[in-house]
Amino acid sequence: MSQLAASCLVFFTSAAVLVFEILAGRLLAPYVGVTLETFTGIIGVVLAGIAVGTWYGGRLADNHDPRRLLGPMLVLGGALSIASLPIIRLFGGVGLGSGPLAIVFLSTVGFFLPAAVLSAVNPTVIKLQLADLDETGAVVGRLSAVSTFGALFGTFITGFLLVAALPTTPIIFGVGGVLVGWGVVVWYRLPRDLQTRAVVGAATVLALATGALGLAFPSPCQVESAYFCASVTVDPERSSGRLLTLDTLRHSYVDLEDPTHLEFTYAQALSDVLSTLGDPGEPLDVLHIGGGGFSLPMYLEATRPGTFSRVLELDPVMVELAEDDLGLVLSEDLQARTGDARLNILEEASGRYDLVIGDAFGGQAVPWHLTTRELVEEVERVLTDEGTYAINLIDYGPLGFARAEAATIRDVFEHVAVIAPPERIAGREGGNFVMVGSNAPIDVEAIQRRAEEREDDDIVVGDDAGLDEFIDGARVLTDDFAPVDQLLTPLS
Incomplete structure (x- = not known):
């Protein structure tokens, strides 16, 4: 994999995590309101997902061929991101209340797994790029910087542009769909086997099914603005x-x-x-x-x-x-x-x-x-x-x-x-x-x-x-x- 392709993967997946983190506030708002506690719960859960995903993604990359992991990771991350829509609307609608426990629970069921799976991409790509131990610092530093810039891009474009221009649902469908599509392309172009084919197929079906469920559980908002x-x-x-x-x-x-x-x-x-x-x-x-x-x-x-x-x-x-x-x-x-x-x-x-x-x-x-x-x-x-x-x-x-x-x-x-x-x-x-x-x-x-x-x-x-x-x-x-x-x- 070329440096450009590796950088693009890390950049986009890091941006996607922050897009979903910001949109999480809008998804949770009809059920728990918008308070400092809401954002505290969301940020804490997403950071936990990033930590677990980075750690476990590194272990997977050490124990398996990272070229066979990337495609399934992207497809699964996209599918889980799309799944956050029906999951939040299903659990949010049962009346859990608006306290810290409800906030953390909804954040966890909706956003922990997408953040973890997408964050596993970074160490997997680093493993692919480490052709020479003498360049470890340069490779890790470059991709870590690219990851941070991707997160900044996702933060700014979502907070300043996307939430003002579009409702939450099409943004999540769009970003999740791009992740799934990109994952299929990466899986096809890199070495693959029957096991990864099964994972990609199942994750693609999951993305389609949860997308349909997302439409079946419509937004409770008549009008969704950048604030309410x-x-x-x-x-x-x-x-x-x-x-x-x-x-x-x-x-x-x-x-x-x-x-x-x-x-x-x-x-x-x-x-x-x-x-x-x-x-x-x-x-x-x-x-x-x-x-x-x-x-x-x-x-x-x-x-x-x-x-x-x-x-x-x-x-x-x-x-x-x-x-x-x-x-x-x-x-x-x-x-x-x-x-x-x-x-x-x-x-x-x-x-x-x-x-x-x-x-x-x-x-x-x-x-x-x-x-x-x-x-x-x-x-x-x-x-x-x-x-x-x-x-x-x-x-x-x-x-x-x-x-x-x-x-x-x-x-x-x-x-x-x-x-x-x-x-x-x-x-x-x-x-x-x-x-x-x-x-x-x-x-x-x-x-x-x-x-x-x-x-x-x-x-x-x-x-x-x-x-x-x-x-x-x-x-x-x-x-x-x-x-x-x-x-x-x-x-x-």
Whole structure:
């Protein structure tokens, strides 16, 4: 085998491993969400596969003719890569939960074997290229460098181009199919025997069968963007109701005929806060961090005509989906700006807004960089002197994240309130919390009255009643320390 052919094999297989590693996050997202823990589990499993494959591939190359191994390795690696689609969709659909064990299990059944088999190609090719022991260092160094460059290429082209241009399924079919086809060619051109013929044949059948299974287990996403697996479904009990689901989270609810209808309790709690700002029906200037289904901007448009809303939405596909399926009509008074909110808020004028609403999620967690003191300080900067910040978040169990976020908001604003049912405030159940910060006094009594009028059991914990007990000494989140995923889903 020529040096060029050897380098191409090592380059492409290393690139393929990283392509699948990045796509693994998209495959797992509908079942376990997208958090730091998700990527930790994926990276750990794939690295384990690389380690095992490199070690065992080297042993195989020492004990067998490496020329007879390469073709079967490529075909089997491609077949196993394609098989990750039906495997993840099958096991993910049985409801394993979203904790570390589920993440590691799904990563292992989906990606360990493809990573191991494809990583075995590198030591096998090195064995083929070692014609002279005096050149061992040069050969190993060259192919190791080529492998690293292949991994870099796979990382960059997937993260920057492929996931933005194509859904996950055709990318996996394409890369896996190329591996299978290339493996057949390599097997045909190099020495072969009945044993390797059987392996190649069986692996090819496996690739075709798992490809068919991949089509039989369709993606749970109606729309798959670079960031989210999204679907819009009709409410069976309300024909005009539409539910937006992002990954594992029921994110937004919109009534196409009545934008004042707020289905989710957190949205109702936010409306209670809105009722205390200015005179009833008076227009406001509002900045929204996170758009999703755009239910609150449309609610404000209907209940406070003339309100100016600017929505900082990460994903342009979500804006298009809201326009197509959720009744969103953009205008001079309802604008959407796409891109990362942490960067876009820097370009907003100081003292511009009466209200900032935080409603951004990656899975069930608020993205960590939208939780820190530095972000809250930017929020305070863009608010008027009496402006209000209201953020929706989710937490469970010991409420490590909710307590820390309340401490963070209080570190910036003079007045803070936390809104949630009493069982949730006490840490006996999990769910949504609405937190409010302002440098002007918060009308806690008015918010509580609105909740009672709606016959909601929410209570409001404010400056003078229970806030210190709720925060319970929690540490302020900063850009240097914001372990949101771990606080939200503690290993215990």
